Amino acid sequence: MKNNFLKTISNKFLIIAFFTTILTACANEPKQMVLSAQIPIYNSIAYMGKSAKIKISDLRNKAYIIAIHRKGEASELIPVSRSLVDVIGGSYKKALINSGLKNSSSSNSSIHLTIDEAKIDVDQKMVTYKTVDQLTLTVRVTSEKGVFTKTFNNKGKSDGGLSADLAVLERNFNQNMTKLLLKIINDSEIQEFLEI
Numbered sequence: 001m002k003n004n005f006l007k008t009i010s011n012k013f014l015i016i017a018f019f020t021t022i023l024t025a026c027a028n029e030p031k032q033m034v035l036s037a038q039i040p041i042y043n044s045i046a047y048m049g050k051s052a053k054i055k056i057s058d059l060r061n062k063a064y065i066i067a068i069h070r071k072g073e074a075s076e077l078i079p080v081s082r083s084l085v086d087v088i089g090g091s092y093k094k095a096l097i098n099s100g101l102k103n104s105s106s107s108n109s110s111i112h113l114t115i116d117e118a119k120i121d122v123d124q125k126m127v128t129y130k131t132v133d134q135l136t137l138t139v140r141v142t143s144e145k146g147v148f149t150k151t152f153n154n155k156g157k158s159d160g161g162l163s164a165d166l167a168v169l170e171r172n173f174n175q176n177m178t179k180l181l182l183k184i185i186n187d188s189e190i191q192e193f194l195e196i
Contacts, residue, residue: 056089
């Protein structure tokens, strides 16, 4: 009887330990920022008949965008699920091609989009937070006319109660990224600088 009692307690302990381990592992799942630029597909002929080599590069030396700062603690750095070059570059190239541009490696013209800055700094207090975000992209167009460079910025600030919500930070950043890319795609100076 004593052995059965010990086996029952031992089995219950193992079951409790197993579920505790699983719950702890789920609770400590690593955070990642999900990036997505949702540029609407529209019929534009802004780049029709023009061709260029398209290049995208990230000048930042960070694998994260969000940094959460708490007093007396090391900053919590949240990495991105996909690289900015993939997200921004893929969306930008697709939008240019949808607007009539021919992406050609043999073209004499080129469009080089660089990611200069992409960050969200969160100052987390006990019951409030403040965020400062910035996205800076530079476009360098080379054609027979010469070289044209233009920088595009999107800066924002927000604050709220309790703690910053990762989903809200993602949504705001993705919306701002989409707006900035649309602004670049529709920029008349860039369009006019490319040779036909």
